[in-house]
Amino acid sequence: MRNTFAKAITNLAKKREDIVLLSGDIGNRMFDEFKKVAPNRFFNCGIAEANMMSMAAGMGISNLRPFVYTITPFTTSRCFEQIKIGVAYHQSKVTIVGTGSGLSYAELGPTHHSLDDLGILRTIPSLNIYTPCDSQELEYCINQSILNNGPNYIRIGKKGEKNLSEFEPLSSPIDINWISRGGEIAIIGYGPILSEAASIKNDLKKINKEISILSVIKFSPFDTKVLKSLTKNGIKHLIVLEEHYSSSGLFSKISEIVLKENLKFESIKPFGLEDKFINRLGKQNYMREKFKIDSRSLYNYIVSI
Amino acid sequence: MSTSHQNKHSITLDELENIALKLRKSTIFTSSKAKIPHLGSCLSCMDILVYLYWKELNINPQNFRAHDRDRFILSKGHGAPALYQVLGEIGFFDKELLKSFGENDSFFHEHPPKPGSIPGIEAATGSLGHGLPMALGMALSSKIRGLNFKCYALLSDGECNEGTIWEAAMLASSLRVNNLVAIIDFNKWQATGRSQEIMSLDPLVDKWISFGWQTLEVDGHNFNQLEQAFIKTKKSTQKPTVIVAHTIKGKGISFMEDNNNWHYRTPNESELEAAFTELNNNAL
Numbered sequence: 001m002r003n004t005f006a007k008a009i010t011n012l013a014k015k016r017e018d019i020v021l022l023s024g025d026i027g028n029r030m031f032d033e034f035k036k037v038a039p040n041r042f043f044n045c046g047i048a049e050a051n052m053m054s055m056a057a058g059m060g061i062s063n064l065r066p067f068v069y070t071i072t073p074f075t076t077s078r079c080f081e082q083i084k085i086g087v088a089y090h091q092s093k094v095t096i097v098g099t100g101s102g103l104s105y106a107e108l109g110p111t112h113h114s115l116d117d118l119g120i121l122r123t124i125p126s127l128n129i130y131t132p133c134d135s136q137e138l139e140y141c142i143n144q145s146i147l148n149n150g151p152n153y154i155r156i157g158k159k160g161e162k163n164l165s166e167f168e169p170l171s172s173p174i175d176i177n178w179i180s181r182g183g184e185i186a187i188i189g190y191g192p193i194l195s196e197a198a199s200i201k202n203d204l205k206k207i208n209k210e211i212s213i214l215s216v217i218k219f220s221p222f223d224t225k226v227l228k229s230l231t232k233n234g235i236k237h238l239i240v241l242e243e244h245y246s247s248s249g250l251f252s253k254i255s256e257i258v259l260k261e262n263l264k265f266e267s268i269k270p271f272g273l274e275d276k277f278i279n280r281l282g283k284q285n286y287m288r289e290k291f292k293i294d295s296r297s298l299y300n301y302i303v304s305i
Numbered sequence: 306m307s308t309s310h311q312n313k314h315s316i317t318l319d320e321l322e323n324i325a326l327k328l329r330k331s332t333i334f335t336s337s338k339a340k341i342p343h344l345g346s347c348l349s350c351m352d353i354l355v356y357l358y359w360k361e362l363n364i365n366p367q368n369f370r371a372h373d374r375d376r377f378i379l380s381k382g383h384g385a386p387a388l389y390q391v392l393g394e395i396g397f398f399d400k401e402l403l404k405s406f407g408e409n410d411s412f413f414h415e416h417p418p419k420p421g422s423i424p425g426i427e428a429a430t431g432s433l434g435h436g437l438p439m440a441l442g443m444a445l446s447s448k449i450r451g452l453n454f455k456c457y458a459l460l461s462d463g464e465c466n467e468g469t470i471w472e473a474a475m476l477a478s479s480l481r482v483n484n485l486v487a488i489i490d491f492n493k494w495q496a497t498g499r500s501q502e503i504m505s506l507d508p509l510v511d512k513w514i515s516f517g518w519q520t521l522e523v524d525g526h527n528f529n530q531l532e533q534a535f536i537k538t539k540k541s542t543q544k545p546t547v548i549v550a551h552t553i554k555g556k557g558i559s560f561m562e563d564n565n566n567w568h569y570r571t572p573n574e575s576e577l578e579a580a581f582t583e584l585n586n587n588a589l
Contacts, residue, residue: 041449043445051441051473053438055442061427085432086435
């Protein structure tokens with residue numbers, strides 16, 4: 001996904017004179033092409049994220065379109081107030097990109113895990129939050145962030161994620177993308193972890209179980225219409241899959257909507273992380289298995305319904 | 306130039322003294338009437354604000370959205386009551402509007418809101434340490450867009466406690482942002498005590514020099530010295546400039562000067578009368 005970002009932002013910079021890229025001392029070689037295309041619009045802002053975020057806010061209210069890029073914890077929780085006040089309150093045309101989200105950098109430890117970024121950012125009024133699951137959705141989100149003029153956050157994974165869906169960018173915005181349709185069980189989630197859901201689809205078919213998989217492309221503001229339509233379309237069981245704390249992520253969000261709108265599902269099951277710091281580390285795949293948000297755990301749960 | 310307002314260069318420094326005196330009065334009056342604090346902080350930066358708006362900034366109050374206008378950010382947002390008087394006096398909006406200061410539903414309260422509700426306000430400040438980095442972003446925008454406007458941020462010395470000030474200082478220096486000017490209202494106090502005792506600010510001038518800025522030191526209540534310093538900011542080709550302006554908190558009212566109680570206190574009726582008597586006598 002991060003290579004897709006680098007390519008997409010470079011193409012944008014070729015077309016638009018107002019695109020500016022600010023990086024917090026990472027991704028240096030990744031942006032070589034951007035630097036060739038727009039040498040005066042790339043800024044390595046050093047390891048000083050709060051300043052970088054306010055700078056971007058200042059640029060965004062001076063008719064530029066800055067993209068702020070660094071590792072998710074440093075582009076979110078590190079500079080929360082600069083996002084809340086500088087970017088969002090000013091309605092500055094800034095797009096914040098967090099890379100290596102969730103457990104992408106699992107083995108780097110809790111300093112580099114981002115399991116709370118949506119929890120804190122969803123409290124900010126008017127901030128658009130995008131959570132693409134693959135490169136195709138990411139490209140769509142980048143385009144949307146230009147079209148919507150508003151302050152944006154895009155949460156991305158690392159590199160090498162496979163595309164999960166046939167995705168044709170539509171002229172009208174799409175907040176929730178159907179990766180597959182069918183059955184009484186729907187997995188709704190966001191981000192690269194949806195690959196865990198996509199990978200069990202065929203195995204389930206073999207035992208005559210169909211599932212729906214929905215990718216939440218836009219987390220905030222959340223489109224409640226799709227959720228409301230699910231019960232009407234025969235979905236009885238909802239599984240909420242996320243590489244984030246369930247307590248402040250999508251499970252929390254959906255729970256609130258279900259209560260408020262009085263939606264009737266037979267069950268809603270969180271497949272996310274408990275809000276605990278993780279001390280014993282491992283690779284991302286190992287961690288997903290350990291915390292039971294992997295494909296096997298999903299399969300076993302679905303079979304048991 | 307299209308955006309410079311009339312008579313900017315013809316006004317004398319003596320006239321500035323009278324404007325500052327008048328605006329001190331209205332700021333103190335508002336503080337007393339609407340119970341608006343931070344009076345000491347407002348009085349310490351009043352002369353700097355008056356100089357900026359009457360002599361320095363290239364902004365036309367009648368065309369305050371011009372793309373090539375200079376940008377001024379009151380990074381020490383709690384000085385807003387002084388800034389509002391300045392903006393009203395010079396014609397960004399009808400001064401009558403200031404009568405709603407501090408009332409429910411008014412836009413005029415203790416800190417500047419986001420741009421759009423009060424003409425002339427470029428950034429919402431009040432949380433310290435945001436204004437200078439935002440001004441840095443705007444100064445870079447000026448260069449990228451080829452508009453050649455300058456960006457000014459007025460900081461308090463207490464605000465220099467914030468790490469983001471020094472983050473911005475380092476980056477502005479390495480990027481050679483010579484169209485950025487920071488002014489520090491160095492009144493030697495912050496909310497609860499001497500700024501030197503709380504965060505060991507000294508040597509403030511040497512700090513900025515070592516961070517790579519053109520660093521100028523002036524008496525922030527002396528219009529002549531301010532004028533000389535601002536002339537020098539225009540000659541810097543490689544560096545951002547900081548003007549360390551020595552000021553007196555509560556400047557102009559003897560019983561408020563250098564008395565930190567007036568960070569939060571607002572004048573009662575007899576104090577208001579005493580302050581006005583003093584200012585009237587000074588005007589003679």
